[in-house]
Amino acid sequence: MKTQTQNQKSKAQSRTEQLTTDNRVKINTARRQVNRALNTDKLLALLRSETPNFFELAEVVGKWVWIQFSDKQPPTVTAVLSELGFHWNNKRQSWQHPCGLFRDRSVNFDPRRKYGSYFAASQKPA
Numbered sequence: 001m002k003t004q005t006q007n008q009k010s011k012a013q014s015r016t017e018q019l020t021t022d023n024r025v026k027i028n029t030a031r032r033q034v035n036r037a038l039n040t041d042k043l044l045a046l047l048r049s050e051t052p053n054f055f056e057l058a059e060v061v062g063k064w065v066w067i068q069f070s071d072k073q074p075p076t077v078t079a080v081l082s083e084l085g086f087h088w089n090n091k092r093q094s095w096q097h098p099c100g101l102f103r104d105r106s107v108n109f110d111p112r113r114k115y116g117s118y119f120a121a122s123q124k125p126a
Contacts, residue, residue: 024075024079025075025076025078025079026079027079027082027083028083031083032082032083032084032085033085034085035083035084035085035097036085036097036098036100037085037100038085038097038099038100039063039099039100040060040063040064040065040099043065043084043085043097043099044058044060044065044120046084047065047084047120048120050084051080051084054067054080054081054084055120055121056121057069057119057121058119058120058121059117059118059119059120060117060118060119060120061111061112061115061116061117062111062114062115062116062117063099063101063115064096064097064098064099064101064111065086065096065097065099065120066092066094066095066096066097066117067081067086067094067095067096068093068094068095081095084097085097085098091106
């Protein structure tokens with residue numbers, strides 16, 4: 001009986017109640033699909049006009065665009081990045097945008113070394 005009293009006090013939810021509460025930030029998936037097909041120049045122009053803070057962090061690696069943060073970002077930031085067409089690469093700890101160039105598989109080398117990289121803001125200040 002002690003357990004039942006503790007559960008009532010903490011207002012523990014059943015599994016069904018836990019599953020039905022979705023507090024994630026909603027993203028426009030249609031816009032995400034369109035943005036994923038943007039080429040590098042169009043994506044950088046979009047970042048520059050809509051999210052100058054992300055433009056400042058954008059690193060062009062080959063034809064892809066990467067954005068890295070030193071700490072974990074809040075859900076609102078990750079939702080914006082996702083809607084812009086970025087996906088999270090856990091191996092590289094980076095948000096990456098394919099700029100219309102999709103790969104079937106990951107590579108075992110550092111793309112920065114093979115394709116080169118530069119920060120977009122160093123080329124065109126926001």
